[in-house]
Amino acid sequence: MNTVARLSLIILFAVLPWLATAQSSDPNRPPSAQHPTRNGSSPAAHSGQQANLQPAGAEKELFEHVNESRVLAGLSALHWDANLAAAARKHCALLVQHDGLSHQFPGEPDLKQRLNDAGAEFSVAAENVAVAQTSDEIHYEWMHSPPHRANILDPELTSIGIAAMPGNKGLFAVQDFSHAVEQLSLAEQEEKVRALIAANGVHTADNPEHTNWSDARRTCNMGDGYAGKPSSVTHFETWDLSQLPAKLQAALGSGKYRSAAVGACAPKNHGGGFTAYRLVVLLY
Numbered sequence: 001m002n003t004v005a006r007l008s009l010i011i012l013f014a015v016l017p018w019l020a021t022a023q024s025s026d027p028n029r030p031p032s033a034q035h036p037t038r039n040g041s042s043p044a045a046h047s048g049q050q051a052n053l054q055p056a057g058a059e060k061e062l063f064e065h066v067n068e069s070r071v072l073a074g075l076s077a078l079h080w081d082a083n084l085a086a087a088a089r090k091h092c093a094l095l096v097q098h099d100g101l102s103h104q105f106p107g108e109p110d111l112k113q114r115l116n117d118a119g120a121e122f123s124v125a126a127e128n129v130a131v132a133q134t135s136d137e138i139h140y141e142w143m144h145s146p147p148h149r150a151n152i153l154d155p156e157l158t159s160i161g162i163a164a165m166p167g168n169k170g171l172f173a174v175q176d177f178s179h180a181v182e183q184l185s186l187a188e189q190e191e192k193v194r195a196l197i198a199a200n201g202v203h204t205a206d207n208p209e210h211t212n213w214s215d216a217r218r219t220c221n222m223g224d225g226y227a228g229k230p231s232s233v234t235h236f237e238t239w240d241l242s243q244l245p246a247k248l249q250a251a252l253g254s255g256k257y258r259s260a261a262v263g264a265c266a267p268k269n270h271g272g273g274f275t276a277y278r279l280v281v282l283l284y
C-alpha cells in the first residue's frame with residue numbers, strides 16, 4: 001500500500017508485503033549491502049538501547065544503508081532523530097506482536113499522531129515498514145519498491161528514526177522519516193523574511209527592537225483585518241523560510257511599494273505534530 005495525502009502539509013505512507021531474499025551485485029544497493037547473509041545481521045540490543053535511543057545492531061546497519069544510498073544518489077545524508085526512533089520502536093513492537101505489517105493497527109494512533117506523541121515536530125513525514133531475515137535484505141527490497149525507494153531518496157526529508165526487532169517471521173523494521181522544522185523565535189523568523197525582502201530590492205521599515213508592538217506583528221495575530229495603513233497585506237504559513245511566496249515576490253518586484261514590515265506569530269494548530277511558521281508582510 002502506498003498512500004499520499006497532500007494538503008498544505010504532506011504525509012507519505014508506504015507498506016511492503018513479505019520480502020524476498022536479496023540478490024547481490026546490484027547498482028541500486030550501497031556497497032555495504034552488496035552481499036547479505038541470512039544470519040549476518042543481529043537485531044539491536046533493545047534493553048540498553050531504549051535508554052539513549054541511539055542506533056545499534058540492525059538499526060545502525062539500516063541507518064548506514066539509507067545514507068549510503070542517498071549519498072550515491074547525490075542527496076544529503078539524513079540525521080538520526082531520537083524522537084522519530086522512539087515512535088518507530090513503539091510501532092515496531094506492535095508489528096512483532098501482531099506478526100504482520102501495517103501502518104496502523106486497531107486502536108493505534110496514525111503516523112502523524114505517533115510522531116507528535118514522541119515529541120517530533122515536522123512539516124513532512126513518511127514511513128516504511130518491512131520484515132525479512134536480515135537488515136541487508138530489508139534495504140534491498142525497499143530500494144526495489146518504488147514507494148519505499150521514493151521515501152528513502154526524498155530530497156525534502158532531513159531526519160530519520162529506525163526500529164528493528166526480531167519476530168516469528170524474521171526481522172521486523174520501521175523507518176520513520178521527517179523534514180524537521182528548525183525552532184526559531186518570532187524575532188528570528190522575522191529577520192529571515194526581512195533579509196529575503198531586502199534581497200528583492202525593498203527596504204524594511206520596521207524596527208526590530210519594537211517588533212512586538214508593530215502593526216505587522218499585531219496584524220499577524222488578528223483573525224481578520226489589519227493594523228495601520230498598509231497598501232498591501234500578505235499572510236502566509238510555511239515551513240521553509242529560504243524563499244518567499246510567489247505572490248509576495250511578484251508584489252515586491254512590481255515597483256509599486258517602497259517599504260515593508262514583517263510580523264510573525266504563533267501558527268494555527270494543524271494538529272498531529274505538523275509545524276509551520278506564520279507570518280504577515282505589510283507593504284507601503
